Amino acid sequence: MRSTDLDNRHYYCHYLQWPTAVGHFSKEVRSMESLESFRQEVRSWLEENCPASQRLPRDGETPLPWGSPQAVEDAKLWLERCANKGFTCPSWPAEYGGGGLSNEQEKVLRQEVAAVGTQLPGMSFGTHMLGPVLLELGNEEQKRRFIPDIIHNRLTWAQGYSEPGAGSDLAGLQTRAERVGDEYVINGSKIWTTGANNADWMFCLVRTDPDAPKHDGISFILFDLKSPGVTISPIELISGASEFCQVFFEDVRAKAENLIGEKNKGWAIAKRLLQYERTMISGMGGGGGPRGGAKRKRVAKRYRSMADMALPYVGEKDGKLADFALRDQLTQTEMDTICLTLTTKRVGEEVKAQKGPGHTASMFKWYATELNKRRQEILTTALGTQALGWEGEGFQAHELAHTRGWLRSKGNSIEGGTSEVQMNVIAKRVLGLPD
Amino acid sequence: MRSTDLDNRHYYCHYLQWPTAVGHFSKEVRSMESLESFRQEVRSWLEENCPASQRLPRDGETPLPWGSPQAVEDAKLWLERCANKGFTCPSWPAEYGGGGLSNEQEKVLRQEVAAVGTQLPGMSFGTHMLGPVLLELGNEEQKRRFIPDIIHNRLTWAQGYSEPGAGSDLAGLQTRAERVGDEYVINGSKIWTTGANNADWMFCLVRTDPDAPKHDGISFILFDLKSPGVTISPIELISGASEFCQVFFEDVRAKAENLIGEKNKGWAIAKRLLQYERTMISGMGGGGGPRGGAKRKRVAKRYRSMADMALPYVGEKDGKLADFALRDQLTQTEMDTICLTLTTKRVGEEVKAQKGPGHTASMFKWYATELNKRRQEILTTALGTQALGWEGEGFQAHELAHTRGWLRSKGNSIEGGTSEVQMNVIAKRVLGLPD
């Protein structure tokens, strides 16, 4: 599975804090004074523009129920307001509708956004994968055509990468695109396409030269999924219904002007996008933190979320979780989570100067997904037979959700590049071990 | 490390029961009656010939101290008597001095030997590695020259396999042997040669054709280690002094008639011998069991040898070993030991019909050595700081011995073919996975 299932992301991302603003398009450093005035500016803009339903309730406030008509309306409004300011993509150039902010300004923006208990809206395949690649490698016309739409989330994008015979070996893909006039005619099939049934457009890898060595005949092209000849069928997973689809192409026509970069040179673009994807998968959940900011508090932090889940099922003995083997494993998982979170922070600091994601993204992707699988297994053991339900009576909703989540987590180490592939990347790119 | 350190063998073998008599040279099945008379014959021969000091003491008997002059004398006598009957190699052909026994007879012999609380003497590189190979692949003259000596343990053999640059990649060996008249002139060096400083002769892999592909230029030759040009230096290990040596050859002359098999075809012989070696390493400790035979007793068996070692250091709580994580790991190791022992028994039964050892020897070698490393690590944890002594006061003798044994065990998964090589063999030979 190539793509990322957005719905499942929280299973392995919610405890990670990836420094989202690595600053791909940083500008000159502003002086401290102008930063402070920017902060005031942002603060009053937020106070005026961020609807209450989009924030965490303050003490004593009643939260608006999620998904209420008011909240849905407000969410649209919040997105629109942010997009108009370019705040959905704060560091992108203003000329295409981005925020045009410097690293420091973006940091201030995110701090203030967190301080009012909200997040910047609009995170999507467009903003985090296709957009950065277009800005780096698209031509001027393509940027003007697509970047504003991405900033406003006007199009939902699907990622046409994996094929039935090309999973880990992505470059083995067989979907053909032949040039006919000013169009390409596409035939073949993609699998593991997240949300294709709800997407508008696809960025897609196609083979434009079947005779070249496999990496040299691939192009990167965009087209409308509503085009004639596109068939989309959802895939059922071992955990139940999913956002994944298989997509079939029969003489689908894409405009040649929407081919990104050079013809047959799409592999480099594909890889670049994958780096952004890994960064996103391993690092999601940044942005809005709890109210109160990041200052170290004078009370000890609590690391016992797994223990709290396990306790009602396992019970206590002498004030300790009664199953000692489980307690030991569970604690190791909590500890590893702490260490991984700190590592994303440390590596984030260390690569701050660098542009774009580095190869350690492979480490984070691999470790975070394996850690989540471990976490799910331990919680399954903790919940015991209550973790073994599928549907119907006898199980609480959160127990059934756990079961599905446990099963779904098995895909984490396959989608977005298998753990094996990530380990190969680390060995080669980071450690420099020979092929 | 290619060779086996006999001194260390008990660390990983004493809890294994390999069916030693797989019956490489089985004869016709004898009738039950003649088997019974054979049993009577053996029984009275043993009663007459096996010195008391070579048996476990019967109830109420005082054991003779090991290593007492009497016991040493008796051990020699017992070896001589057994060798004269061919019982050191019960299944080898009588024409070369072997026992000439059928599978069934050998089994009876071993049962009776166990029943008086002793073992068949004389197990050595000669009887378990070189001998079987000579019988299979040597010529008539070579068998007559060497087999009787092996049966009587008249020569101590060293195994000239590994070289400094050729450990896992044994076939990469560089020791040269050039034909000069009716001799070969040998130059080069061997490493990890167990007991070379106490050995009389060596069976040695040499390169007789440096231009051939590496597997095709190797020969298998025997020569006297007292020959001029041989220098032997013992190797010190991380655990202290060892039986290993490095051996240097400078124009050492070996008789051409002692080259086994064809010139340049020694690789096949080398591999065959390795299979016998793995069987011996993974399976030692067979033979004499406790008095009373193999009948299942009506009392539950005790599996708590590790717990008994740990208890004085770790203490008890509610009747349980007080460190629960340790108890869990320790128990898993005890369990795995039981399962491995049973597996040697089961596989032994299943391959009974087969001649010679199969590729599962790789599994046993690998698993038994890794299991022993695990056992040593867990006991080190159990003994705590008392396991961290090197010499001098403050530690009991068995604690210091443990420390050395723990360190020594690290070599188990390297010598005799690394764990990695064994896993490659399993994948290729047993599972049939492609190269």
Place this chain on the structure above:
Amino acid sequence: MALALTEEQKILQSTAREFISANAPVAHLRGLRDSRDATGFSRDLWKEMAKLGWVGLTFDEASGGSDLGYAELAVLFEECGRTLAPTPFLSSAVLGAECVRRGAAEPLRAQILSGVAQGETLLALALDERAHFAPYVIETKAEKSGEGYVLTGEKGFVLDGHVADRLVVVARTSGAAGDRDGVGLFLVDRLAKGVTVSRTGMVDSRNAARVRLDRAPAEAVLGEVGGGADVLDAALDRGTAVLCAEILGLATEAFEQTVEYLKTREQFGVKIGTFQALKHRASVMFAELELARSIVRETMNAIDEDGPDVPALVSVAKARCSDVGSLVSREMLQMHGGIGMTDEADIGFYLKRARVAELTFGDASYHRDRFATLQGY
């Protein structure tokens, strides 16, 4: 007794493999699941198996059985494990039948057992009251009422409880939850008043139920009143042993399919079985499975000899098989890649069944603890 299969056992094995792969491949379980079959297994198939003499394999002849051993029964369970065949074998012919065989008086004993052997009568053991296996943690009450007892309490994870004709209910006449003493086994008609059974939809598409007892009358006491733990323990040990055989079969099949996939699937222009990291992981699985096979056989031999090591060996077997089933089913999924995540492939069925079996009758750490306790440390 030998650990290698005898010639007779090999014949039983190949007969069973042929029958089960023809009549109950994984598609059989899938079909029952997809059609939301109310029974959850095929009664016809079960009667066929009864006719083959398999259901009563270990029963004595007077009870319509074949008087064979657990060594033979394990061969059948292994084969059922290979295709994940859903049958009431464990619930009726082992757990329930062992309780009846050891605890019921004649003529009830022979009457029930021959019904079971013929595939007519179905039994279920109503034991669990917690999410974790803890056989003496029983709060269900058995109270004297007239000549007999009435039972009150609630049971979960009752295997095949939704279709059982009779339930063997574990209830307490004295003592507190956790005490071994005071536990009794009571035979209860599922249709008796005060008995409410509701099926629970399990992740492995097998059958389990919740049973509520509200002063439900017992037809008979199995074993001693308040001293039922001896019978219960013996039945559970045997149930756990055959479950181990099932896991062994499941894991062996999963492993073989995975090795086959490694030999055929190509990525990067080569078979993925050429990758050394996968080779080594396959070798690990091979060894762990070999060890599992040996302990399962030894455990069956000990049961058939009624040796004193049965509880300890059962714990070794369950700890190992729990771990092996888990290892192999997870590796099966990971090594198959994306296809393994689809419901269309059978791989998820193996993963799900392995996880349920892992937790049934105590997981690996439960049995390591039990083993250590049995060894007195």
Place this chain on the structure above:
Amino acid sequence: MALALTEEQKILQSTAREFISANAPVAHLRGLRDSRDATGFSRDLWKEMAKLGWVGLTFDEASGGSDLGYAELAVLFEECGRTLAPTPFLSSAVLGAECVRRGAAEPLRAQILSGVAQGETLLALALDERAHFAPYVIETKAEKSGEGYVLTGEKGFVLDGHVADRLVVVARTSGAAGDRDGVGLFLVDRLAKGVTVSRTGMVDSRNAARVRLDRAPAEAVLGEVGGGADVLDAALDRGTAVLCAEILGLATEAFEQTVEYLKTREQFGVKIGTFQALKHRASVMFAELELARSIVRETMNAIDEDGPDVPALVSVAKARCSDVGSLVSREMLQMHGGIGMTDEADIGFYLKRARVAELTFGDASYHRDRFATLQGY
């Protein structure tokens, strides 16, 4: 505070690496071992380090220190770990000094600390009475005698106890072994009567001793009589933290040497680093080390901020570093093959030191238990 090294810390790191690799490479430890050096470390080297301001790095200026933090001290311990440099850093400048700093009254406090900072005075903490770390399991008795206290008991694994000028002895004035209350810290002159010190030969060729106390007089009480556990815990947390930094350095060096070996050693006509199974194991080590590095830095920051998370973070760090040191040193040996088993190679030194450090101040499972207890579950 940042987790990445600051520019100043990077400069300290490269200075330290240069100095230590020049003056205390592994050959230095080997030489001390082979010559059976009576001190077990180089006093000259120690004084050099004092002159560089390293020994008193975290002491206040009044005590002759540089008033820097544990974040900086950890940089030094990491570098010492890389070459396994034997110094009395942990015993004197951390364990002993923290007890004195927190527990002693002036002018004794400044007097001792400046002696330590100058590399003149050596301290040691006499704590352990069992083979396993259990800081409150103290049976050594402190009895009132005249104005002061006399101590009676036996201590093992006293780091650098054989050369310490003064011992900080943990002894009990009330309560039973295991109680946190009733534990006190007593400063004892090593040459006082009633004190017998014998060096114990350790597997890592570092220095430890047994200390027997037979009504040995204490010169001072550190902290409250019977309430010394607060001082002790703070000192132990800091000692454990710098030990983690040492293990991190050791493991990083071991890992780097191993990766280098994988790139150069040839077998079967190729570099062994081409074997995928080894690549994956190297990747695992890389990730585990990265995680260790982060928790060590965070722990030092928490210590420097004197935050409430120190005990929990120390336990996370020690659990992880114990496991990482063990993993990497074992893999180092296995991946080097036979040569790693020879005493001639340095690999055994890394393995031995990693194992001793693993068990010092509690192993991984000790600290997982402690962490869980701190979290209240």
